[in-house]
Amino acid sequence: DAMVIQNPRYQVTQFGKPVTLSCSQTLNHNVMYWYQQKSSQAPKLLFHYYDKDFNNEADTPDNFQSRRPNTSFCFLDIRSPGLGDAAMYLCATSRAGREQYFGPGTRLTVT
């Protein structure tokens, strides 16, 4: 089945230790998104790729970076995680102009 896959599902990292979350898709969608979702809150868009074009949200901290080496994969890099970065990180994809399909998310814990 075509889907959005996120690995790992649970990630524990230490304060200040870089961490990378990954997302892959078999939908061949040209747009990929990264959201941060904290408990009982709505998903907050961090950035998205439209094909190879990177679009950063104005309020996304510099601590968050992303890479999209090809259509299928997208990575979220957190350079120096702080306690406030503990959250669920959601990857989503869409074909331009259509609804977004979300992965199951990666729950990040910072110790």
Added chain:
Amino acid sequence: GESVGLHLPTLSVQEGDNSIINCAYSNSASDYFIWYKQESGKGPQFIIDIRSNMDKRQGQRVTVLLNKTVKHLSLQIAATQPGDSAVYFCAESSSGGYQKVTFGTGTKLQVIP
């Protein structure tokens, strides 16, 4: 900035009854609206969408109503089932060419057996 918000944080409904979840938006340029369902520990799941040139759209057991005059959106779920228990988000977009959406604050739907 522009925002999308929900009126009720929690809604409790008896199994078999109809549910109505409401959403207000403030961006008059919004032209595409989506409802997502998010179960605990999972990513949001698309339920139904509606474009601004429509005021009603029906799916399987769900109906979305759009009132552009008062910038209001609602999701109606017929014959609510325990499996409908989740958090429901409305989202809006005004991007035109591609969907960059803004999520509302979410309503938790609790279905009482």
